[in-house]
Amino acid sequence: MTDLSKLESANTAIIGSATTVADLETARIEILGKSGNVTLQLKTLGSMSDQERRERGPLVNQLRDRMIEYIARRKAELEAAELDTKLAAERVDLTLPPPPERRGRVHPTMQVLDEMIAIFAEMGFGLAEGPDIEDDFHNFTALNFPPKHPAREMHDTFWLPQDAHGERKVLRTHTSPVQIRTMQRTNEKLPGWIANGQEPPIRVIVPGRTYRSDSDATHTPMFHQMEGLVIDKAIHMGHLKWTLDTFIGRFFETPLVETRFRPHHFPFTEPSAEMDVRCDRSGGDVKIGQGDDWMEIVGCGMVHPNVLRNCGLDPDVWQGFAFGFGIDRLGMLKYGMPDLRDMFASDVRWLEHYGFSAFAAPNPATGLS
Structure with a gap:
């Protein structure tokens, strides 16, 4: 069996290393996608005995919930950082005079x-x-x-x-x-x-x-x-x-x-x-x-x-x-x-x-x- 604590530490590092929302989406697929490492743990529950499923099932589901929460928190952080960068780049200095308007001319x-x-x-x-x-x-x-x-x-x-x-x-x-x-x-x-x-x-x-x-x-x-x-x-x-x-x-x-x-x-x-x-x-x-x-x-x-x-x-x-x-x-x-x-x-x-x-x-x- 996979050590869930080590898996969680590895996934947490992957999520934390994402520097953009696009990188974070790649990490989410790697962890929670159809072939993600946490999703594969959920699929192994079907081959276990009833006793093993009762013991390991809650642990895997709790790991999945923590990964979802961590990804959501990291996404909010990245979106806020991107917004700050965009606002800094597109900032308008309201103390400057407006550009001159084109005025009509007498023919x-x-x-x-x-x-x-x-x-x-x-x-x-x-x-x-x-x-x-x-x-x-x-x-x-x-x-x-x-x-x-x-x-x-x-x-x-x-x-x-x-x-x-x-x-x-x-x-x-x-x-x-x-x-x-x-x-x-x-x-x-x-x-x-x-x-x-x-x-x-x-x-x-x-x-x-x-x-x-x-x-x-x-x-x-x-x-x-x-x-x-x-x-x-x-x-x-x-x-x-x-x-x-x-x-x-x-x-x-x-x-x-x-x-x-x-x-x-x-x-x-x-x-x-x-x-x-x-x-x-x-x-x-x-x-x-x-x-x-x-x-x-x-x-x-x-x-x-x-x-x-x-x-x-x-x-x-x-x-x-x-x-x-x-x-x-x-x-x-x-x-x-x-x-x-x-x-x-x-x-x-x-x-x-x-x-x-x-x-x-x-x-x-x-x-x-």
Whole structure:
């Protein structure tokens, strides 16, 4: 017969030498498993006489119970030790400041739009808006576009399918239709956000999205534009030039603004011009107000008499001027963004680099952050 006291001492040593819960499980199988040394002692009881079984049975069962208890106690010790080690390794120092949270950024287009509105508001301009989906009259006909003008073709313009009345609406190609809606004196019931007709004098800016079938580094199918319209008596090109010179100086934050008009053609203005501004292109950035280069920055002109007539205004009484800026392009020039398409790519990394903090100190030139 096996000496149970020696077996217990050997098993106790095996259990005590286990340093992990996995090692302890191996020891448990060696002692209490199907072929464990204590289990084998229990199996020998069946071959003993009744007298031997009555004497040895209780001793073997007591040994098994002590082994179960010792294994359970050792397991609790090992689990507590492992927990302490894990807590020490994963401890968080609550006295440290939390990691910074990512804050949203103001998109450059929205920043430039706010700057432009603030500057023109100080010059006395109101704000007008209109629908992105326009009819042919407001987008082309009222603005003196002839029937076969290239801008009406599919390769330039996004036309919608015909409606129930056989009319094809268009995604507006410019914000000029709002000029028509502003000059038209009408009692038509329009939503509150659409510019309603008003009596002259008129002085408004019209920001918004516009759409053209074009895509490259400086053009996208959807872009932002701001047009300006002034209608009054005795208005001339000098008023137009002063307005644009003042805006450009304020926007680019420089008193050294030198501009020139070049003759151009727009269906809705006569005379028409493109305004160039003196700049320096010698480095990686375009510097406004210095250097020997010129850069076209805005299209403009005096409102065409036909446009005034289409809106019910007498061109012998009322005159005016109009101009149009690309908001995204102004942002590229002022803040050094090389590719217009990146502005609409929804890349958070780009926005973190070029975006603006909503909590920054106000810009002294515009009063905006």
